Amino acid sequence: MAKTQIALTINGRQVEALVEPRTLLIHFLREQQMLTGAHIGCETTHCGACTVDMDGKSVKSCTVFAVQAEGAAVTTIEGMAAPDGTLHALQEGFAEMHGLQCGFCTPGMIMRAHRLLQENPDPSEAEIRMGISGNICRCTGYQNIVKAIRYAADKMNAAQKEAAE
Amino acid sequence: MIPGNFAYHAPTTVEEAVGLLADLGEEARPLAGGHSLIPMMKLRLAPLEHLVDLRRIAALKGIREEGAALVIGAMTTQAELLASDLVAARCPILQEAAALIADPQVRYLGTVGGNVANGDPANDMPAIMQCLDAAYLLSGGGGARIVKARDFYEGAFFTKLQEGEILTAVTVPIPAAGHGYAYEKLKRKIGDYATAAAAVVLTLRGGTCETASIALTNLGETPLYAAEAAAALVGTPVEKAAVDKAVALAEGITAPASDGRGPADYRTKMAGVMLRRATQRALARAAG
Numbered sequence: 001m002a003k004t005q006i007a008l009t010i011n012g013r014q015v016e017a018l019v020e021p022r023t024l025l026i027h028f029l030r031e032q033q034m035l036t037g038a039h040i041g042c043e044t045t046h047c048g049a050c051t052v053d054m055d056g057k058s059v060k061s062c063t064v065f066a067v068q069a070e071g072a073a074v075t076t077i078e079g080m081a082a083p084d085g086t087l088h089a090l091q092e093g094f095a096e097m098h099g100l101q102c103g104f105c106t107p108g109m110i111m112r113a114h115r116l117l118q119e120n121p122d123p124s125e126a127e128i129r130m131g132i133s134g135n136i137c138r139c140t141g142y143q144n145i146v147k148a149i150r151y152a153a154d155k156m157n158a159a160q161k162e163a164a165e
Numbered sequence: 166m167i168p169g170n171f172a173y174h175a176p177t178t179v180e181e182a183v184g185l186l187a188d189l190g191e192e193a194r195p196l197a198g199g200h201s202l203i204p205m206m207k208l209r210l211a212p213l214e215h216l217v218d219l220r221r222i223a224a225l226k227g228i229r230e231e232g233a234a235l236v237i238g239a240m241t242t243q244a245e246l247l248a249s250d251l252v253a254a255r256c257p258i259l260q261e262a263a264a265l266i267a268d269p270q271v272r273y274l275g276t277v278g279g280n281v282a283n284g285d286p287a288n289d290m291p292a293i294m295q296c297l298d299a300a301y302l303l304s305g306g307g308g309a310r311i312v313k314a315r316d317f318y319e320g321a322f323f324t325k326l327q328e329g330e331i332l333t334a335v336t337v338p339i340p341a342a343g344h345g346y347a348y349e350k351l352k353r354k355i356g357d358y359a360t361a362a363a364a365v366v367l368t369l370r371g372g373t374c375e376t377a378s379i380a381l382t383n384l385g386e387t388p389l390y391a392a393e394a395a396a397a398l399v400g401t402p403v404e405k406a407a408v409d410k411a412v413a414l415a416e417g418i419t420a421p422a423s424d425g426r427g428p429a430d431y432r433t434k435m436a437g438v439m440l441r442r443a444t445q446r447a448l449a450r451a452a453g
Binding site for chain 2: 004020021022027043045048057058065067068116130131132133
């Protein structure tokens with residue numbers, strides 16, 4: 001099958017590539033772009049381990065074709081830390097609040113939480129739980145994931161307040 | 166899981182999309198949000214040679230008020246429906262239902278048009294559209310036509326949509342101001358389809374039910390418009406006897422499968438429970 005040329009932005013970097021139309025975004029990211037942070041979990045749109053941000057939406061990249069990302073701005077977990085390596089508030093939160101055990105779900109959790117906090121910077125516990133309801137964790141029981149996201153919300157809000165003053 | 170090979174098309178107009186589907190024939194399928202079709206393609210249960218992606222067609226996007234109706238473009242996502250102030254003000258049951266579909270990631274991409282056009286009896290929007298007496302605008306090589314949601318569904322994954330046609334918009338008559346509404350959905354977990362679900366829209370005048378509409382999800386091969394159950398509420402104060410009668414009539418038209426969500430008898434009973442709860446909440450919300 002003829003390959004299709006796609007151009008998109010991944011973590012702020014302009015990327016052009018040839019893909020088969022049937023190539024899923026998760027496979028394109030992991031195998032062609034060598035961005036292995038987003039994980040393949042269930043492959044059936046349930047678990048959320050493959051979640052990335054695409055044009056301001058959290059998407060399960062196992063259920064999006066790479067050709068559908070033509071022209072899109074995609075952010076993966078690799079794009080979250082600052083260029084100097086300083087962790088994003090969410091990454092720091094997951095470390096500080098023990099928001100992970102095996103870590104398999106963490107990249108998807110963080111990318112989903114990232115969009116959640118963009119849309120709702122001060123979520124209640126219930127809103128956080130509904131917000132991450134498309135991401136499954138089999139280790140933590142979610143308690144510390146919720147705390148980690150709340151930690152990040154507090155830190156980001158404090159930073160914003162400080163910047164405004 | 167990797168789908169079989171296919172050729173990808175991304176037309177920018179409805180005419181172009183319909184033309185492609187006509188030219189490519191039965192080996193072509195339109196792609197909306199993809200969250201029903203792509204999983205089936207990965208399982209190789211939806212073999213196709215051409216995928217016609219509708220995402221670039223601007224005319225299929227957006228929600229607008231037109232006269233006494235909301236016109237919802239087929240490619241409007243569930244997330245866009247949830248974010249719409251217009252929908253919140255005019256027809257909030259659409260948002261109550263959308264919030265119960267799948268999970269946040271799926272709602273960012275899953276579309277209203279795909280949800281209603283696919284013919285999956287487990288989808289939530291078809292019953293909502295039947296309850297609201299919505300109409301579907303279909304476009305094909307022979308031009309455009311309108312089919313009512315209540316006439317659209319023929320069987321599981323069989324609808325009035327003909328080969329080469331796409332659903333371009335859904336027209337929802339705006340319910341009367343002060344109407345009561347509720348969608349009650351029993352499901353095992355977030356992301357699951359309904360074990361049973363019921364949609365109710367009603368209006369009151371002087372404490373008496375003036376109009377009522379009821380539809381059920383995932384309790385048969387198609388969404389079920391429960392006209393007789395609704396008629397049992399009209400002209401009553403929606404007291405227990407009337408609700409009991411509506412519940413019995415609604416349960417009577419269900420024909421659910423016995424599956425992982427429970428035996429058929431249980432699901433029928435849950436249809437009654439969902440209807441009872443939805444009716445109570447709709448009543449509490451109704452003015453008059």
